[in-house]
Amino acid sequence: MSNVTETIASVCATSSISDLDGRIVEHAVRSLDRVLSIGVTKQRDPLIARIDRALGSHPGPTMIEGIGPSRRYVPSTATLTIASASALGNIGTAFSNQVSSAVVASAFVAAQLSDCSGEQLIVAIALGCEVAERIRLALGEAHVARGWDPVGTAGRIGATCATSTALGINMGQIHDALGFASTMAAGIRVAGGELAAIGAGKAAADALEAAMLAREGLIGPPEPIAGRRGLMALTAPEGIPDKIVEGFGQHWHDFAILEPLELEEVVEHLSNEPGCQSIVAAFHACIEREISG
């Protein structure tokens, strides 16, 4: 068996926009578009207010722009609220939409903590969604039937790949980040909306934390995903770990992302938010790419 975690980390550390065809870029942009636009519309949902109160309003040394009202958040709160708000609007939809809440939110916040370009943010989102989908498929249907929430398991890993790529950490650090993310990959499939939305939010926030811990030098185990006591063995013993990395980096899955808004409309909205420079840059990069064919 190949070292699955190492392969994932390697592809994430070396991929660039030139590795993505137009279809994948479009998927990534659609995900970004949908997560942020839905997040804005759900910003005033009572659940988001509850999460906001639970996390507290103590400012920290690093404050970033969230979505919606012009309030500034510490990064962990921003991640959790964006992903949870978006997830509220994606309940009952396909996995690709649900998981994009975690992937996009964590990458979006990570991009604001680094000098991530708009193009690299698109790469991060594409990789995050791709890894999440690959792990979901490798975990198999029995994983979900048993009661696991794949957003909490596969989504957490995908979000960690997205976050790590947006932060620009190196291959070894991504490997370590996946060690932290894998051991946190849990989540019970719930019927209700609130815990499902919080589950997506936690997947995003934990992904950001995993990447930051790795950036600060904490190391993880050699094979957290496919190891004897790792993610696959514990949550899908019948799963096939090698499927995760089969053709990874060459073959990309199609995603059905719902209801994208017009790019220009989102750009205009976000341009009014002074802290959203990276996201604006991402949209401009994509628009220019589309124009240039």
Place this chain on the structure above:
Amino acid sequence: MVALGSYESHGEYSWRRGSGVGMAQGDPDRYQQTREESNMTALEEFAARIVSLANEPLPDAVIHETRRCFANVLGTALGASHSHEIDALYRAGAVLGGAEISVLGRGEMLDRYFAASALGFAAHFDDFDDTHLETVIHPGAATMGALYALGMCMDVAPDRALAGMALGVEAQLRIGLAMTPSHYDLGWHITGTCGVIGAAVGAGILLGLDEQQLAHAVQIATTMSLGQREAFGTPVKPYHAGKASANGLLSAVLAQQGVSDASDLLTDDHGYFALLADSWNTSWIEPQDLGRHWVILDNTYKPFPCGIVAHPAIEAATKLHLEFGALNLAEVERVSVACNPLVVELMGRRVVATGLEARFCAIHGVAVGLLTGLAGLAEFSDAISVDPSVVLLRDRTTLVPDEHHSRQAATVTIHLNDGTTRAHHVAQAEGSKERPLTDAQLREKFLALVVAYFPGRAELLWQLAMQLGDGVSFIDIDHVVRAR
């Protein structure tokens, strides 16, 4: 709102609903009937009983054991408070969270969740904390982390602090017992997966959650469990305890804010138990058993900073050193360690490059025990883990799994080149339930851990920790921790 169970004047638990349907203790038919009448889920009953217990006086033995548990993990946390790994955790937390409180005697500010994580991480970092031997849970770290951090953010009455610690540990152990042995055998790190429940329960008691809110807190916590044994030997392992602290605390606060779900995620067919174990026994969480006997009384405290299953062998090695003096390596052909098979499963690592890896290497503990007669933090340092003499003796040492050795027993035999042997058998390891560390030994351990970073305050900190609940709360202890 459901009615609470309560202690009757004779001290036995009676489950009452509405205007007082009584249940004789030990009457399962009546209990089942009452449960059906109440429409309560198993989780709601569990939570309601815990809330009830939180409002009752704790038995003296439970108070004493809770203080020993708290003092022990406070000591291990303070002892690890300035490690490089805690530095890294602090740097990440400072970027990601708000500046709310400082803990562990450090100047940097973290929000309550990262502070809880740092406390739990530090408490378990050296693998020197406590162990409930039947489940192999280290219950103190995750509970203490959540409670101590929350105790820095609100006014916590001393008796609530004590009740939160006692019941956080008790609830966590009972959840673990319900899934033992299947859960750990599958590969889950039970300290993280159950720690989150203990932290949620303890924090819920500090927050004054009612029985429904506490049920919701546990319910949310079940969705935030973590811990895979693949991480053993890396900093991810102590992170399990730390993150369980933070997630449990978050669960309790979210429940306080009104977050809930209709289903019983603990015992449902596709819930927590079903996902994390092949078999489980919910009798451990049934309300009539809670408070009748206390499993926290079975908690034990480690004399050596490494996996507890290796302790009998390490003790045998130190006894051999005491009996025969320092070992001359030139005379040693080999060393055999007859031990329970679990030692090989959990501590069978042969190659060691760091102190953290040494904590999962039984033959390392045996080697340093034979060479020095000691097996403290210094003997599990990075430097000693690659010391040539230690490496040489490790290479000559073999674990021999033997079903006839209990988890508490081991026999170390030194085979010398001249054909003679020296052996020592430990039937019950020091620090086990049968030979628990005394308060004096715990104090000695606490002082050794704490004095380096908190000179002049270690004895006072020990005394305050052992008075938790008796006019002493977390903030009183932290005042001394932060004193310059």
